[in-house]
């Protein structure tokens with residue numbers, strides 16, 4: 620149990636009281652990240668950047684190198700052409716940097732978009748995105764809710780890792796759900812017996828802490844309902860289920876980030892640091908498939924970006940740019956831990972044709988080499 624003394628937002632204390640004194644961890648995490656005014660992503664702090672000196676807490680791939688968005692744009696362009704859609708939808712657009720890169724690159728490829736739609740929970744980030752994307756003001760729109768029908772290429776970088784997770788704890792052989800309670804000094808964890816279980820059995824009887832991702836999977840289910848034509852690509856850190864729920868990963872993957880340092884204390888400095896967990900890509904893939912999407916592929920960020928031409932012409936770049944580009948694909952940096960999963964909206968089937976199994980009629984560029992869908 621970890622509890623701390625720090626000034627706690629009154630809204631959070633109220634939420635705990637309203638939950639009869641025990642707030643499930645996912646509800647706590649939703650508040651800590653997205654509560655209007657004080658949640659980490661709602662507040663006005665810098666968040667994304669290369670160095671702590673800038674007041675930032677962590678760096679993401681588009682902030683590291685414009686070549687990330689340039690390569691992703693090639694995949695987007697191919698998917699637009701293959702599915703005949705003319706919109707891009709970005710979920711969780713952060714500072715707007717990836718949108719800039721994609722819009723610029725699609726222009727460079729001669730592809731005209733009808734619109735670039737951004738959906739982001741954070742009003743303060745939406746404001747930053749509007750400033751960053753002023754040159755494209757005619758084409759970019761922000762929506763708060765999903766319509767019933769989308770025909771688009773959907774993208775999300777580090778979206779799922781910022782979605783609240785439930786924490787499950789096995790203690791003395793019994794599974795508990797972890798919640799947050801008020802304590803004299805601040806906040807504390809309290810675990811309650813639960814019928815919930817991780818997506819696969821964890822052999823052994825040792826104590827074990829892990830996460831389940833109901834919100835990210837709910838998001839994929841909703842997306843599947845509304846994506847009538849097009850494709851979706853999500854990039855994030857994580858693993859297939861067998862690796863995620865490996866018996867040795869007994870401390871889970873929940874992590875906080877502040878000033879480019881990681882810690883494992885989400886009850887400290889609530890609202891002032893990012894809270895994140897890795898993604899169970901098997902859960903994401905199965906949820907998408909069950910809801911009617913087709914998995915186009917799953918691979919490492921390095922494979923995906925290289926397949927999308929990241930290294931074309933890289934030898935001519937200035938050294939400083941090459942160094943950043945390499946970080947995107949180096950195995951010990953972002954290349955291997957980060958994965959990409961792609962989905963296609965189901966093509967309309969031809970019922971009279973027995974050879975039509977409703978499979979995608981096109982192969983996504985990003986998975987042309989090194990597809991690891993079989994590991995999911």
Ligand SMILES: C[S@@+](CC[C@H](N)C(=O)[O-])C[C@H]1O[C@@H](n2cnc3c(N)ncnc32)[C@H](O)[C@@H]1O
Nearest residue numbers: 660679710711712713738739740741776777781
């Ligand atoms: C870790 S940041 C990544 C930002 C950006 N994609 C990047 O790569 O720099 C997560 C982003 O997802 C947004 N977000 C989280 N949950 C969301 C949801 N359910 N719908 C839309 N945006 C969401 C956050 O507000 C934030 O902009």
